[in-house]
Amino acid sequence: MKIATFNINGIKARIEALPAWLEEAAPDVVLLQEIKSVDEGFPREIFEERGYNVETHGQKGFNGVAILSKLPLEDVMRGLPGDDADEQARWIEATVVGATAVRLCGLYLPNGNPAPGPKYDYKLSWMARMKARAGALLESEMPVVMAGDYNVIPQAEDAARPEVWREDALFLPDSRAAFRRILNLGFTEAIRATDPRPGVYTFWDYQAGAWEKNNGIRIDHLLLSPQAADLLTGTGIDKGVRGRDKPSDHVPVWIELAA
DNA sequence: ATGGCTATATGTTATAGA
Numbered sequence: 001m002k003i004a005t006f007n008i009n010g011i012k013a014r015i016e017a018l019p020a021w022l023e024e025a026a027p028d029v030v031l032l033q034e035i036k037s038v039d040e041g042f043p044r045e046i047f048e049e050r051g052y053n054v055e056t057h058g059q060k061g062f063n064g065v066a067i068l069s070k071l072p073l074e075d076v077m078r079g080l081p082g083d084d085a086d087e088q089a090r091w092i093e094a095t096v097v098g099a100t101a102v103r104l105c106g107l108y109l110p111n112g113n114p115a116p117g118p119k120y121d122y123k124l125s126w127m128a129r130m131k132a133r134a135g136a137l138l139e140s141e142m143p144v145v146m147a148g149d150y151n152v153i154p155q156a157e158d159a160a161r162p163e164v165w166r167e168d169a170l171f172l173p174d175s176r177a178a179f180r181r182i183l184n185l186g187f188t189e190a191i192r193a194t195d196p197r198p199g200v201y202t203f204w205d206y207q208a209g210a211w212e213k214n215n216g217i218r219i220d221h222l223l224l225s226p227q228a229a230d231l232l233t234g235t236g237i238d239k240g241v242r243g244r245d246k247p248s249d250h251v252p253v254w255i256e257l258a259a
Numbered sequence: 260a261t262g263g264c265t266a267t268a269t270g271t272t273a274t275a276g277a
Binding site: 034062111210 | 268275
């Protein structure tokens, strides 16, 4: 089972690039972030025609997550538990039923800038809620995959120019510590586990020729529960997508599970 | 980067991203 995460930065803007990548990469499941669309505005037919089931959790203008799956999806849950007043569409869960059932979480973690400030407070409180949810999921003893745009640069080697990010919400010590607290519940970070080299990136800014200079950061991650990590057979980053026409600023990151 | 680009809707300017 090939499971990918991809922050598309707007479904309307990626209406050609996303299907093109789907055709060649042929993932079984895709967790999408920043669809920037309400549920009714998501062009689900485009993906249904290609054999995908579609579940969305959108909102107007920004944020928004979705799941595309060639396999059946069950028990869909929208929204991160722990704060009924939180109206931002950043979390979706579903169980994908292959040879083995896998619980999938698609997430778009808050950016948090400027820090300090209310947006940074929201980021850290959101991460505390995510840790609580991650702990509950571990107790299920199912294979669990939590994948998406974490908006966290885990280590200096995950940025081409870490000094630029020192005061940024993506790299502040509190952000990285909150990420480690989730990881240390017992998750495996799939790319780090299989490709420990420095300089592996998933995002290149649109500005100042970041792509051409390979001035990137690694912020899109797939975290696997022990039961999911036992099934891991491969990973990849489809970096070439960033060099095409009308690209997102993120690229797809994927895992292969024997499930 | 005091944000040099991109995307969306709030739309010929503002907000958000990272």
